[in-house]
Amino acid sequence: QVQLMESGGGLVQPGGSLRLSCIVSGSIFSSNIMGWYRQAPGKQRELVARINSRGSTVYADSIKGRFSISRDNAKNTVFLQMNSLKPEDTAVYYCNLVPSTVSWGQGTQVTVSS
Helix, strand or coil: CCCEEEECCEEECCCCCEEEEEEECCCCCCCCCEEEEEECCCCCCEEEEEECCCCCEEECCCCCCCEEEEEEHHHCEEEEEECCCCHHHCEEEEEEECCCCCCCCCCEEEEECC
16 A cells, blocks of 8 residues: 655745655655645645656746755655745645545645744
């Protein structure tokens, strides 16, 4: 059974940075597109970044130029480097396949506030 474990969230001031990590158990990682999603209070979950097995990336307009997704296939891990954080980035962040065919993990809370 595939499991997703996100970490690295926290409270940060506007303009700050965080690096999220997601470890994927199981043997599905290396051949699949991986994505970072987020869900803000009262809003639907949205895909903000994705990366394929060869490292090609796609970003939502809202985070383009500020966030960077990467992956380490040897360690079944996907990362999200978040810079120049804004209050509107506050959300619970999740990783999953794209499309999201695996059960969701618990996510990691990111709060951007002064």
